[in-house]
Every structure is written in C-alpha cells, then in structure tokens.
Amino acid sequence: MANTSSAKKATRKIARRTAINKARRSRVRTFLRAVEEAIASGDQTAANTAFKQAQPEIMRAVTKGVFHKNMAARKVSRLNARIKALQA
Structure with missing residues (x-):
C-alpha cells in the first residue's frame, strides 16, 4: 500500500489510465x-x-500508446492481404 500522498496519487492515475487503455x-x-x-x-x-x-481505430490506439506502431502496421497489412486474397 502506498504511504506518501504522491504515491497514492500515482496509484489513482495508474488505475484511471489502465481503465482507459483497457x-x-x-x-x-x-x-x-x-x-x-x-x-x-x-x-x-x-x-x-x-x-x-x-x-483508424487501430492507428488511434497507436497514437494513444496502447499498441506499438509496428504491431499495428503488421495487423493492418495482414488483414488487407487476407481481404485481397478473397478476390482471387
């Protein structure tokens, strides 16, 4: 358990940020x-x-720091390739 007021505040901030990211x-x-x-x-x-x-949702998550840029780019690329494969 946090003892100092700054540690308590940090705990509150982390909990709020975790909920938003989730x-x-x-x-x-x-x-x-x-x-x-x-x-x-x-x-x-x-x-x-x-x-x-x-x-856009994936890229927005990148700008907010939820996902890594390369992971998002990889997901977008692979999804796009799978969609194009439907055509063939």
Missing part, C-alpha cells in the same frame, strides 16, 4: 473481430467496410 484495447478488438468475421464469411465488400472502420 476500454480502448477492447474497442479495437471488437473492430478486428468484425473484420475477421467478414473474412471468414467470404464477403469481400463487408470485409472492406469493416476494415475501413477498423484501420
């Missing part, structure tokens, strides 16, 4: 799940629209 991570995962389901169904137009909604 919500943001959950939101991104929801968008990703929508893309995955559209890909699994084989519907390219639905996959494209879901992907266009998911991509």
